[in-house]
Amino acid sequence: MELAGKTIVLGLTGGIACYKSAELTRLFIKAGATVQVVMTDAATQFITPLTMQALSGRPVFTSQWDNRVDNNMAHIDLSREADAILIAPASTDFLAKLAHGMADDLLSTLCVARDCPLLVAPAMNRQMWGNPATQRNAATLRGDGVTILGPDSGDQACGEVGDGRMLEPEDIFEAVVGFFQPKRLAGKRVLITAGPTFEPIDPVRGLTNLSSGKMGFAIARAAAQAGAEVHLVAGPSALDTPYGVTRSNVQTAQQMYDRVLADAPHSDIFIAVAAVADWRVREVAHDKIKKTGDADVPTLEFVQNPDILAAVAQLPKPPYCVGFAAESGDLEKHGAEKRRRKEVPLLVGNLGPATFGQDDNEVILFDDAGQKRLPRADKQSLARSLIVEIAARLPSRTPA
Numbered sequence: 013m014e015l016a017g018k019t020i021v022l023g024l025t026g027g028i029a030c031y032k033s034a035e036l037t038r039l040f041i042k043a044g045a046t047v048q049v050v051m052t053d054a055a056t057q058f059i060t061p062l063t064m065q066a067l068s069g070r071p072v073f074t075s076q077w078d079n080r081v082d083n084n085m086a087h088i089d090l091s092r093e094a095d096a097i098l099i100a101p102a103s104t105d106f107l108a109k110l111a112h113g114m115a116d117d118l119l120s121t122l123c124v125a126r127d128c129p130l131l132v133a134p135a136m137n138r139q140m141w142g143n144p145a146t147q148r149n150a151a152t153l154r155g156d157g158v159t160i161l162g163p164d165s166g167d168q169a170c171g172e173v174g175d176g177r178m179l180e181p182e183d184i185f186e187a188v189v190g191f192f193q194p195k196r197l198a199g200k201r202v203l204i205t206a207g208p209t210f211e212p213i214d215p216v217r218g219l220t221n222l223s224s225g226k227m228g229f230a231i232a233r234a235a236a237q238a239g240a241e242v243h244l245v246a247g248p249s250a251l252d253t254p255y256g257v258t259r260s261n262v263q264t265a266q267q268m269y270d271r272v273l274a275d276a277p278h279s280d281i282f283i284a285v286a287a288v289a290d291w292r293v294r295e296v297a298h299d300k301i302k303k304t305g306d307a308d309v310p311t312l313e314f315v316q317n318p319d320i321l322a323a324v325a326q327l328p329k330p331p332y333c334v335g336f337a338a339e340s341g342d343l344e345k346h347g348a349e350k351r352r353r354k355e356v357p358l359l360v361g362n363l364g365p366a367t368f369g370q371d372d373n374e375v376i377l378f379d380d381a382g383q384k385r386l387p388r389a390d391k392q393s394l395a396r397s398l399i400v401e402i403a404a405r406l407p408s409r410t411p412a
């Protein structure tokens with residue numbers, strides 16, 4: 013429950029993207045948050061308070077003159093209970109009101125009277141977002157310490173294409189979860205590999221493995237939420253890129269090696285989670301290998317792939333290197349051995365052979381001090397624990 017114990021005032025203003033806030037509310041509730049919805053008059057034209065009440069499980073506030081709050085001061089009381097106010101969607105009009113400290117309805121008054129952080133997710137047509145007045149207002153809000161999430165770029169409800177559309181609910185959700193995380197890796201550059209690799213045999217066939225990328229993507233998300241600048245080099249994976257993470261897609265171990273080695277010298281931390289193929293086929297056939305006869309089977313000759321983790325660890329000024337090991341037997345022995353062989357300060361051993369594709373995991377950490385077990389947890393919680401462990405080991409390890 014990533015938001016257990018948190019109360020979020022979710023403000024909706026008048027934009028088509030109000031429909032996305034229904035899904036956003038569902039995500040917040042599922043993560044254990046209390047969601048208090050407040051809507052402007054215009055927002056109620058786009059989605060009904062009834063829908064938002066049903067999803068949030070609480071009555072929705074729309075008017076300053078609402079007498080459901082005992083002292084009749086909803087504009088004060090609602091913000092005092094909140095850990096954060098999130099305006100999503102935030103209209104052009106509402107950004108202008110916020111930037112000028114206006115307070116002519118419940119939501120704007122609540123924002124001016126708040127004593128908690130304010131986040132806004134703008135949602136508007138590209139011309140409205142590009143308008144110099146809107147840009148001035150956004151800059152003013154940033155200067156006032158307001159967190160602006162997005163906006164995104166792409167197809168707009170009006171049929172135009174450009175900047176201004178609201179971030180997807182999943183991205184806003186991740187950004188809010190991240191907002192509440194301690195910034196243990198602020199100012200750090202983190203390079204992470206994830207997923208399987210794919211080594212072609214011919215144009216339609218290849219060798220790969222069962223890695224889903226879930227663990228590496230979860231670590232990338234946790235690192236970004238801990239304030240790091242994250243570059244994720246991913247093998248073939250259908251997973252969505254975590255919010256705030258820069259992703260490079262690669263296919264083969266050699267491509268992964270090239271991307272990683274280009275970036276590693278500028279990174280503070282390298283976390284090698286990808287399940288990289290040890291071997292590739294010596295010569296990839298130009299055309300599809302044909303089945304010629306019943307007894308006729310092709311013979312494949314393999315060559316070794318470069319060892320990405322060892323190569324990074326051997327750089328003149330290596331980043332803090334974290335390796336992963338998936339062993340099928342005697343992890344305690346092989347994990348410690350592998351760490352020494354790869355010459356990395358920290359190695360994470362997956363307990364149990366069947367972690368590929370699973371949603372939870374259990375690991376043992378191997379470092380100079382010995383071993384430490386992190387109990388079984390879902391991969392996202394485990395990723396957060398790992399970031400805590402890595403951050404705690406950094407000061408004495410980061411090269412000067």
Ligand SMILES: Cc1cc2nc3c(=O)[nH]c(=O)nc-3n(C[C@H](O)[C@H](O)[C@H](O)COP(=O)(O)O)c2cc1C
Nearest residue numbers: 025026027028052054055103104105106135136137
């Ligand atoms: C169909 C329709 C769609 C609109 N979509 C948006 C929008 O996406 N973003 C925006 O800033 N304004 C949009 N507007 C204009 C706002 O609803 C209008 O500026 C309103 O006064 C905002 O009020 P509020 O900021 O109090 O919610 C739209 C208006 C209409 C009629």
